[in-house]
Every structure is written in C-alpha cells, then in structure tokens.
Amino acid sequence: MPSSDYDSACLPDILPLYYRRLFPFSQYYRWLNYGGVQKNYFQNREFSFTLKDDIYVRYQSFTTQNELEKEMQKMNPYKIDIGAIYSHRPNQHNTVKSGTFQALEKELVFDIDMTDYDDVRSCCSAADICPKCWTLMTIAIHILDRALRDDFGFQHLLWVYSGRRGVHCWVCDEAARKLSVAARSAVAEYLSLVKGSDETVKKVVLTDPIHPFIRESLVVVERYFPRYALQDQDLLHVRKELQQEFQNEKKPEIRWKLLKDEAKRKQGTSKKNQHFEKEIMLQYCYPRLDVNVSKGVNHLLKSPFSVHPKTGRISVPIDLKELETFDPFAVPTISLICEELDRPRTVEEDEKSKETKDKENEKDTAESRKIRDYKRTSLAKYVKYFDQFLDGMARSWKGELLKKSDLQKDF
Numbered sequence: 001m002p003s004s005d006y007d008s009a010c011l012p013d014i015l016p017l018y019y020r021r022l023f024p025f026s027q028y029y030r031w032l033n034y035g036g037v038q039k040n041y042f043q044n045r046e047f048s049f050t051l052k053d054d055i056y057v058r059y060q061s062f063t064t065q066n067e068l069e070k071e072m073q074k075m076n077p078y079k080i081d082i083g084a085i086y087s088h089r090p091n092q093h094n095t096v097k098s099g100t101f102q103a104l105e106k107e108l109v110f111d112i113d114m115t116d117y118d119d120v121r122s123c124c125s126a127a128d129i130c131p132k133c134w135t136l137m138t139i140a141i142h143i144l145d146r147a148l149r150d151d152f153g154f155q156h157l158l159w160v161y162s163g164r165r166g167v168h169c170w171v172c173d174e175a176a177r178k179l180s181v182a183a184r185s186a187v188a189e190y191l192s193l194v195k196g197s198d199e200t201v202k203k204v205v206l207t208d209p210i211h212p213f214i215r216e217s218l219v220v221v222e223r224y225f226p227r228y229a230l231q232d233q234d235l236l237h238v239r240k241e242l243q244q245e246f247q248n249e250k251k252p253e254i255r256w257k258l259l260k261d262e263a264k265r266k267q268g269t270s271k272k273n274q275h276f277e278k279e280i281m282l283q284y285c286y287p288r289l290d291v292n293v294s295k296g297v298n299h300l301l302k303s304p305f306s307v308h309p310k311t312g313r314i315s316v317p318i319d320l321k322e323l324e325t326f327d328p329f330a331v332p333t334i335s336l337i338c339e340e341l342d343r344p345r346t347v348e349e350d351e352k353s354k355e356t357k358d359k360e361n362e363k364d365t366a367e368s369r370k371i372r373d374y375k376r377t378s379l380a381k382y383v384k385y386f387d388q389f390l391d392g393m394a395r396s397w398k399g400e401l402l403k404k405s406d407l408q409k410d411f
Contacts, residue, residue, distance in 0.1 A: 006312030006333040012052060014338045015076040015307070021373045022337060023072070023305060024383045029065035030390050031172075032082070035397025044104075046083030046090040048300050049075055058083075059090040078309045081300035085177075103298035105178055108154075108171040108187065111301065112140045115165065116288040119198065122233050127310075129165050132232040134328060135224055137167050140287035141323060142220045144169060147191060151213055156393050158386075161328055163308030163315040168301055172393060174400070181297060188294040193217075193286050204282040206275040218278060221285045229284045230256055304386070307334045316382040317389065332378035340377040 033042040047060040047068075057075075062068040072080075084103035086093070093101045114133060118125050123132040141159055148154045148171060156172040179187070193214065196203040206214065230252035249255055260277050293299050306315045312333035318326055374383055 005339075006335045008309060008312065010335065011078065011307075011309060011312075012076070014334055015078070016073070017338050017341070018307065018334050019069075019073045019076055021341060021369075022377065022379060024374060024379075024386065025065055025069050026371075027383060027386050027390060028305065029068065031386075031393075034172075034174075035394060035400070037174075037397050037400045040089075041085055044085045044087070044089055046086060046300075047303075048081040048083060049077035050079035050081070051075060051077055059093050061090040078307070080303040080306040082303045083300045084298045106297050106299075108176040108179055108184060109293060109299070109301050110144060110169040110171075110188075110191075111166065111290045111293040112137065112144075112168075112287055113162075113166040113290060116290070120229075120233070120284045127165050129328065131327070131329075132228075135228045135232070136285065138323060138326070139220055139224050139228075139285050141167060141169075141318070141320070143217045143287055144191060145320065146216060146220075147213060150216075151190075152187065156389070156396070158304070158389055159318040159320065160304045161313075161316050161318055161326075161331055162302060163306070163313040163331070164311050167318065168315075170301075170304075174396075181295060184297070185291075185295045188289060188291040191287070192289055192291055193282060194288050202279070202283070204279045204286065206279055206282075208274075210275070210278075214282075217286060218281070221281050225281045225285055226253055226256070229281070233284075314379060314382070316379075317386050319385045337374075337377040337379050341373060343376075345376075 029042065032045055043061060043063050045061060046058070047062070049057045049060060049072075051057065060071070062071065083090070084106040087100065087102045087104055088096045114121075114124075114129050114136065115126055117133065117136050121133045121136070123130050145157060145159070148157055148169075154171050154173045154176055158170040158172060160168045160170065162168060190213070194203045210218075234252070249258065293301060302315060304315055304317055307313070308315065312335055313328075313331045314334065314337070316331055374380055
C-alpha cells in the first residue's frame with residue numbers, strides 16, 4: 001500500500017505529537033466508560049501497548065481518562081490493543097489469588113483480513129491491497145452488518161479500518177458485551193460459510209432449503225460478483241469443453257452465462273450441484289472471519305485511532321453511509337495530520353478559533369486546544385463520525401441509568 005508521505009523511521013519523533021495534540025482521548029474514554037452505567041467498567045479494562053522494537057506490555061489499566069492520557073503520552077505506543085473487562089484491575093493481576101482473575105465481558109468483535117482471500121484474488125497477495133480487492137471488504141461489511149442488526153438485533157456496531165489490509169467490527173450493545181464464550185462461538189459459526197484448508201477446492205457447500213441468512217447474503221454478493229470476480233479478478237479459467245465457445249465470446253458476463261448453461265446441461269435432472277453457481281459466488285465473495293478473535297472474551301484487538309506502524313495510517317471508524325466510497329488509500333497517515341497541524345492558519349480558521357476560545361473559557365484549556373487541533377486536520381471527519389456513534393450509544397446508557405434509579409426508588 002503506497003504511503004508516499006510516510007516514513008516509519010520518523011515514527012518515534014511524531015508519535016509524541018500525535019498523542020499530545022491529536023488523539024481523541026475524551027471520545028475514547030466516553031466510549032470505553034459506557035456512561036458509567038457499570039461500576040469500575042473502565043478501571044477493569046485491559047489495554048496492551050506495543051512499544052518501539054516490538055516490546056509488548058500487557059495488563060495495563062487506568063483509573064481515569066487523565067491517567068490513560070498521561071501514560072500514553074509517556075510511553076508513546078506504536079500499537080494499542082484493547083482487551084476484556086476483568087474481575088480485578090489488570091495492572092494488579094499479579095497480586096490477586098491464583099484463579100480469581102477472570103475476563104468477564106468484552107465487545108463482540110470481528111476481524112476480517114484480506115490475506116484470508118488470497119486464493120480468490122489475483123490482483124494482490126499477502127499484505128498488499130488495491131481498489132479491486134477492497135470490494136471484498138465492502139461486501140463483508142454489508143453482509144455482516146445486516147446479519148448482526150436484523151438476525152441478532154444488535155444496534156451499536158462500530159466498523160473500523162485496521163490501517164493496512166482489513167476491517168474490524170466492535171459490537172458494543174450491552175447484550176453483546178455480556179455474551180459467554182459459547183454464545184460468541186455460536187454467533188461466529190452462524191456467520192461462517194467458507195470452510196476448509198488451503199488445499200480444499202470447494203469451500204462452500206449449500207444444502208436445501210437454503211437458509212434465509214444465506215439468501216440475504218447472496219443478494220449482496222450477486223450485486224458485486226460480475227464486476228469483482230468476472231472483470232477485476234478474471235475468474236474464468238477455461239476448461240476444454242468451453243474453450244471453443246469462450247474463444248468466440250470475450251465478454252466475462254456472457255462467459256459466466258455459458259458456464260452456467262453448460263453445468264445445467266451436464267447436471268440434467270440430478271439434484272447434485274444444483275447450487276453450484278451460488279457456491280462459486282459465495283466462495284469468491286463471502287466474508288472470511290477469523291473466528292478465534294470473535295470466540296474469546298479475553299482476545300485482544302487493535303484499538304481504533306491506533307497508528308499502523310507499517311503504513312502510518314490511522315485506524316479510523318468507517319461511516320457506513322459512505323461505505324461505497326470509502327477509500328483506504330485516502331485515510332490520513334500520522335505524517336500528514338502532523339504536517340497539517342503546522343500549516344499556517346487561514347483568516348477564517350483564526351476567526352473560528354477565537355469564537356471557540358470565547359465559548360470554552362470555562363472548559364479545561366488543554367482539552368479544548370486538543371479539540372481545535374484535530375479539527376484542523378484530515379482526522380476531523382472520522383472523529384466527528386465517532387462522536388455521532390457515541391451519541392447513539394449514550395441514548396441507551398440514559399435508559400439504563402433511569403432504569404437503575406427507578407429500581408433503587410422501589411426499595
């Protein structure tokens with residue numbers, strides 16, 4: 001992935017600036033504190049930092065937003081991972097009686113990585129991505145988002161670009177955070193369709209009747225398949241029987257029709273392979289989940305707004321209203337947003353800044369300066385969307401807090 005304005009050697013110099021002036025700590029704390037509905041929820045959360053030279057520090061935990069801020073500004077992590085909410089404070093796990101330190105809750109998470117699609121993309125491989133294969137991530141988000149909302153009833157889904165070659169989903173509803181390992185496994189299995197090792201040729205097998213969830217997924221896949229698989233990936237490698245017909249027909253869509261017609265002719269009245277074209281489409285385009293990430297309560301996942309050390313890109317939330325036009329190559333790098341901070345202000349920005357200062361006289365000045373800082377950079381629209389996501393969650397927290405206060409009144 002080209003990141004022409006980014007040089008990883010500069011990371012130790014610009015990370016301190018990012019954590020001091022740009023990282024959205026107040027929104028970050030607001031998210032992980034979940035409205036303070038549950039006592040010690042933020043305090044018992046595990047954070048893990050990867051420092052320079054791959055030094056890995058687990059079981060970090062913090063009492064307040066201020067404490068988290070100070071520690072991150074002191075350590076300047078190359079990568080931040082978020083873990084579970086534990087029975088005790090993670091930074092005191094060594095002082096707790098053996099066997100009592102338990103992971104209790106965590107968001108239900110999903111990790112989709114482009115490397116898992118290497119057998120169905122010819123444009124790139126390994127960590128490389130391009131606009132052609134990014135379509136697979138768009139398909140995955142459409143399918144999983146619909147299923148998690150409509151089939152499971154979840155509402156608060158945060159989709160995040162990993163900063164390099166994939167996407168993560170954080171399902172933040174209270175019901176999702178409280179799921180057991182068995183329930184998480186059941187959800188992950190329900191959503192998994194492409195199965196088998198690298199050697200397995202046929203990885204999708206459909207049986208009658210086709211499950212409604214698969215039918216819904218096919219609606220999405222059928223929309224993208226002709227462009228993605230037939231044109232961008234040139235799926236159709238020819239067998240002898242079709243070679244003659246294919247030589248006369250160069251259009252991939254017509255070749256696909258010829259292939260289906262030939263298969264139907266050979267199949268005759270047999271029920272075997274009756275869903276072969278659906279199976280091919282799903283094998284090429286259906287989301288490929290790392291189910292182990294979703295199953296474990298104590299599994300760590302890269303944090304939103306972490307920087308990817310290889311590309312320099314920020315791990316930003318994805319606004320699903322703009323999913324079709326989301327471009328991973330347009331996501332800002334840490335170098336870019338730090339440069340944007342140094343640009344001289346325009347007259348208009350100066351005016352706005354003055355207004356903001358007047359309004360925020362009573363607010364904490366360091367916090368308000370940070371807000372003004374990120375608003376001057378390409379990070380602004382992603383933080384704004386994160387704010388909107390949090391506003392949606394806050395409405396459900398208010399409901400929970402009201403319920404709690406009503407219950408207390410009853411006693």
